[in-house]
Amino acid sequence: MTLLSNIKSRKEKVDAHKDTDSIENHLEIPDGLYDKCPQCDYVEETVHFYQNNWICSECNHHLRMHVAARIKLIFDEFNVFNHIIKSKDPLNFPGYQEKLETLSDENGVYDAVVCGEAILANKSVIAVIMDPNFMMGSMGTVVGEKITRAFERAQKQKKPILIFSASGGARMQEGILSLMQMAKISGAVSKFNQSGGLFINVLTDPTTGGVTASFAMLADIILAEPNALIGFAGPRVIRQTMNHDLPEGFQRSEFLLEKGFIDKIVDRTQLKNTLNHLLELHEVK
Template identity: 70%
Template sequence: MFRKLESKKKKVNQIKGIDSVLSKPEIAEGAYSKCLNCDKIHDRIDLAKNLWVCDACGYHYRMHVVERIIATFDEFKVFNHIVKSKDPLAFPGYQEKLDSLSESLGVYDAVVCGEAKIGEHSIIAVVMDPNFMMGSMGSVVGEKVTRSFERAMKQKKPLIIFSASGGARMQEGLVSLMQMAKTSGAVGKFHEHGGLFINVLTDPTTGGVTASFAMLGDIILAEPGALIGFAGPRVIEQTMKKALPEGFQRAEFLLEKGFVDAIVERKNLKNTLSQILRIHEVK
């Protein structure tokens, strides 16, 4: 048997657009998860109530895109939702994979965009979902991120992105790689018009997303323990032929080296974003 959390269900109905176009996350009765960091066994319903954070060690699990939206925004009206890849390379099995993921996750690709509110602050929001092909950036992700910057620029609103990606969408080849330049160009134009761009790096944020828009924010926040980098640590270690520093490519390491402005626990993210928007006098 499956049931929805009543508290989540009530809040979902307040998020304009989400309840009509996205599937609600459901959790099996009696389902349990073992923490990947400390091995504590969690009831998944209790874990969801705690925003998918281990109450023993603080390990941050990856979140379904809808749960991320519910936890962060007071209003969220989806735009450009039904944008699908045309499979430019006719890659074997790719279309079937996209259809299967869309059916199971309730999204059409690895990003959801919306006109949102945090308290009294109106913004444009982009939320990436690592469950959809590891949040890889193909033509759809690049196009929707670019459209979001254009909308934010036209409406003179700040833009917040929750980044989560395993890199480029290999099934789209060069088309996928082109999205790095496309999204970076969109960020550049947005900055030229004085727009405020806040990026929240979640686990994982890697590959072409890191090498493009994810590291171009005016303010860059990260969740604790998030993997952030371009090439994976194993590839780097094999190339350099030497051991990497402890904690390499984790959020705490990047904060120490100045690539991240602050590490914020998930329970504090909404309030932190609200404070940043208030400081910049964005309403």
């Protein structure tokens, strides 16, 4: 399955169903025909979510987005590099290799991140997009290696780097090797920063755990999509540790903006224009 085929396949199912008028086919609703907003439970045809950039038309909640859909929304051109890098299952974790292969077939990617040399409104950038559909975007050795290489490429080519983070944190199937990626990527960020490079990070739902605790919060400019879950530990763990009720909206984009942790919340429909404006301000060509 190619990188773009995943977002096309569900739309094709919907179109094929709409062209069929038999009563029998209308009684049996095929998988993937409808999706439900996790925020307000509004049910809508998948094709409408697809056409609306996976934004709920009822409550404006930004649903999680496949890598290919993100590329199509933001970039005019995207050339993938270091794509076929696969985990060697360093801990021989039971069932891990089989799970990776299954997710790779389903999502059209080899791990939870895709990196590319991209064009955004005639501006050349290095882009890193994390995929919450692949093991919740968890950060293992492959994710750490690919993001590190992306920073090194951006530094060598003197280009800005844009990251769209989405992660549940470290990947438990790779143990301490997963945690080591936090320091590895942070080191690459530091070298990139010292060279004068521009790093813009867009926090999407969810960005949590080791990703938040490392490179996601080291960007020069930190943007976020509306109502994205952003934090380190989960609210339940924090509540139990502190033995205290948490503020309403805790760990959501709006709360973090109020407390100064992020620079701006940007609706998905305005994200490309906002990024273009930021690149223009920094005289990126």
